[in-house]
Amino acid sequence: MRDLFWVGDSKKRLLDFPVDARKKIGYTLGEVQAGETPNKTKHLRGFSEVYEIAREQAGGAYRAVYVVNLGEFVYVLHCFQKKSTRGIKTPKKEIDLIRRRLNMAKEHDRTG
Helix, strand or coil, X not given: CCCXXXXXXXXXXXXXXXXXXXXXHHHHHHHHHCCCCCCCEEECCCCCCEEEEEEEECCEEEEEEEEEEEXXXXXXXXXXXXXXXXXXXXXXXXXXXXXXXXXXXXXXHHHC
8 A cells, every 4th residue: 555645735625625526536546545546547638647536526527636656655746626617628727736746746756
């Protein structure tokens, strides 16, 4: 079982999600920690090593983004609510934040 490493405010953001979304994403992260690749995950477009958990429910679409093939942790890079009801593209500001946090996770892995 791999430990989670929360990058930036990702844990706080997850805890701000509605209870049902939080529980479902938490359960899926638990599967990832156990070495599974849950069917509720997919590669985040534009990244080779980053995955996304997507949970749709009344009131919005909730996302958690993580990386597993980096050191001994599952790095949770970002959690956010996708507000757009049109299209599937993740907003640029979210992608930019994910990219910065991926670099932070890589630095953490290098320096321990």
